[in-house]
Amino acid sequence: MGPVPDMDGVVLAVEHLTMRFGGLTAVGDLSFDVRRGDITALIGPNGAGKTTVFNCITGFYKPTEGRLTLAHADGSRHLLERLPNHAVNRTARVARTFQNIRLFQGMTVLENLLVAQHAPLMRASGLSVLGLLGAGSYRRAEAAAIERAKEWLGRIDLMGRADDPAGDLPYGAQRRLEIARAMCTDPVLLCLDEPAAGLNPRESGELNALLRHIRDAHDTSVLLIEHDMSVVMEISDHVVVLDYGVKIADGTPGEVRADPRVIAAYLGVEDEEVAEVDAEVGLAVTHLEPQA
């Protein structure tokens, strides 16, 4: 491995990331940076390897080659490809959502947000011993966790449904809840896999507001995969374009939109057609599950 890169202002540095499945190279020699405080979008046609990049970053896949360095504001560094799956969230503080929503359907909305605060609550419960004895310190920690969950419930407009099973929520609310649940782990980097898929225009607008709030009010940078160009162009500060696992463009939304290779690969059609294609790819595609 080369020298540790200069991470000034960069929260995640992806260097020469390659992921092969047998003979298939899903991601080939991909390098890009996610800057602190930015919303970075990862776009590309179907099967370009975007979800695979996420699975590598969040520890679900071990990359075939490459280095993923995550830097905290205090200067500490974490090599994500070397961390066990759960430690990517717990120690490196990278949170994610899934392309096909993965809520705890049979648990209530509130419980979903409390499970996300497992690590601090577990510590407060003295590995369950203090909690079993009903210690006051644990009860205070739980009350604080519920307060925090309520804050997010207010933010995603689900206060009234806190005690309903997550599986009962409408689709758009489930997407918002999954984002709030990820945020409850207190991440420095939030990875969102197609958060706007299946949302109607109003919900999509709310989502943009939520993402801006996360970027501005929290110490959290956002990396998102999105097919909906209106979302991408409106809220992202930086766009990376993948095609067949290879980066074909990297820059501001304006630059990317003007890039002839991107136009050829992805945007080379009229606006209405883009919308049509988006609707198709955003909704109708089934995906392989990430495997442990």
Add this chain to the structure above:
Amino acid sequence: MAGGLMNTKPPGGSALADVVRDAGLYALVAFGLCVPLISYRTDPGPAGLDLTPRWPLVAGLCAAIFVVRLLQRLVLMRRDARRASAPAQTDETLGLAPDAAIKLSTLALWAFIGLALTLPFVAALASGGLGEARYWIDLGILILTYVMLGWGLNIVVGLAGLLDLGYVAFYAVGAYSYALLATTFGLSFWICLPLAGLFAALWGMLLGFPVLRLRGDYLAIVTLAFGEIIRLVLINWVDVTGGGAGISSIPRATFFGIPFTAGEEGFAARFGLTFDSMHRVVFLYYVILALALITNLVTLRLRRLPIGRAWEALREDEIACRSLGINTTTTKLTAFALGAAFGGVAGSFFAVRQGFISPESFNFLESAIILAIVVLGGMGSQVGVAIAAIAMVGGPEMLRNLGFLKAVFGEGFDPNEYRLLLFGLAMVAMMVWRPRGLISVRVPSVALGKRRAISGAHVSEGHG
């Protein structure tokens, strides 16, 4: 199943014909099975085997199956029609809203505890003396042992969603721990009890560590094998375990050091009572009741702690758990170890009550019974497990007391021999009527407002 295809047809004359044809098909299949199995009875006679034809029995069985299937289809049809007209969110078949189910099950839990606390007195009063009530108290002990085992396994299967087919292994580890510690080192029951739990938990972790990365069917198969391995070790490691002959003259339980004997130092003399051998039995009854209630209490409390929520989250979606920083291996391991610990404690109770243990008591059937109790009760429901344990363990005993069964099946009728058949019937009936168990709703561990139950339809059953 043939019926599955026909369910879509609208009810009416042709539907009725369908139902009759379907029931006829079932009777035909039953006939096919009966011909080789039942139609002739073979008895060793003077000149080889004597064949006794039993065609009336075959006809009776086929007719019974025809009628049962007919009734089942008709009732199901009515239920579907009722559901279609009233599409409210109700709890499967009881027709209860989930919240009514919560109320009912809390009530049932308290009724169960109340009944369990007073059973020895009620039984003594009803049968006119402690000695006469022995049968009932023994039955109570047996049922409570299974309630405790069910509650212990419920942590693993019901909460964490890990299918464990070898739970009896931990029961065995607990029983042998007590038997060996007590006979070799002369340790008292009250010291051995926690030790047995600890050993079983240790075994749980030893097994869990390599195994818990498996999921679903694979986990079930490996735990099944583990249960058998423990049993085979117990049979073959003769030097330590006494092999198939088992361990006998295991020291009896004492009242915290005071033995239940007739002498000066005995329990009765110390407390100024007249000696009665039933004191020990009643004492054992309350010991297992306390142990079971502790299991229940710990489970209920843990459910509301982060670890319990993590177990349930694991059952719902393991991948999401990992993305939230939950170490799924240690979380599964704690569920496994805790379940094993309760199994071990129950095992050492079993040893002290029997005074004799052998590997025979720890065969796969025991695992299957305990698992059946959990599944029938409704995975994750404490009350459901208690009710299922009463039905599964007490049921065959009740049948034994029904005089008319003997009149029908002859003097030698022993319902215990039909236990497996009854389990099978109970399982089939449950699959048809309540596929998610007796109590299928889930009570949230925390709520901002009033706790409202979650219908079983949302709750996942885990994938391993």
